[in-house]
Amino acid sequence: MAPHPSAEQVEAPRSQRVTMLAVCLDLEGILVPEIWINVAERTGIEALRRTTRDEPDYDRLMRYRLDILDENGVTIDDITAAIEVMEPLEGAIGFxxxxxxxxxxxxxxDTFSQFARPMMGKLGNPTLLCHTLVIEDSGRISDWTIRLEDQKRRTVEALRSMNFEVVAVGDSYNDTSMLATASAGILFRPPDNVVEEFPQYPVTRDYDGLMAAIGEAAAALGE
Structure with missing residues (x-):
């Protein structure tokens, strides 16, 4: 019996490969409000308003947040209560x-499954990849477990290795490695400091403009 051909032997010539387009979106600031800002407003703890728009080092930011929660005795139940009354950004569902x-x-x-769960149903349960919190029986949030280091960038890399073109949409520092790795990157309602530091990405301010920018990027990629 003849041996089975290897994957390399059966790989189609580049001209015959089927390319598809995938779109990758950040969650907070793109589809839903910033969760930590809403928690800050609900609890009255102004220190929790700090986000990745202010601190690009995500590990440092999360350790800072958990320390603030401990200092103020805030548990997962308090945070869930704040998130459950949140709604998607106006126009996000239709977009x-x-x-x-x-x-x-x-x-x-870069949010956590326990935070995102209440919002996903309101958005129609899209595919979401995020991290997980470590929660003690008392409800204290003691740590977090990342799905993958720099998971946004590495997800885009994986999709591109599977012959997908990728259009990525973000608004903050922690999205920029994803935008750089994608076939095309777009900023949506970014703060001025991000616009100034990453002028190579088109900036959109509303969902009609974002949809048009994605369509233009798709057309330029032959999709």
């Missing part, structure tokens, strides 16, 4: 529905 009708769409976030 996401239109996007998912056109292309495979993945939400990539």
């Amino acid at each position: 996401l529905e239109s996007l998912e009708r056109s292309w495979p769409t993945i939400v990539l976030s």
Whole structure:
């Protein structure tokens, strides 16, 4: 019996490979409000308003947040109560529905499954990749477990290795490695400091403009 051909032997010539487009979106600031800012408003703890827009080092930011929670006795139940009353950004649901009708769409976030769960149903349960909190029986948040170091960038890399073109959308420092790795990157409602530091990315301010920018990027990529 003849041996089975190897993967290298059966790989199609580049001209015959099928390329698809996928869209990767950040969650907070793109589809839902910034969760930590809402928690800050709900608890009255102004120190929790600090986000990745202010601190690009995510590990440092999370350790800072957990220390603030401990100092103020804030538990996962307090945070969940704040998140459950949040709503998606105005227009986000219709935008996401239109996007998912056109292309495979993945939400990539540095939030945590326990935070995101109440919001996902309101968004129609899109595919979400995020991290997980370590929660003690008392409800104290003691640590966090990342899915993968720099998971946004590495997810985009994985998709591109599977012959996907990727359009990535973000708004903050922790999105920029994802934007740089994607076939095309777009900023949505970014703060001025991010616009100034990353002028190579087109800036959009509303969902119609974002959808148009994604469409233009897709067309430029032959999709």
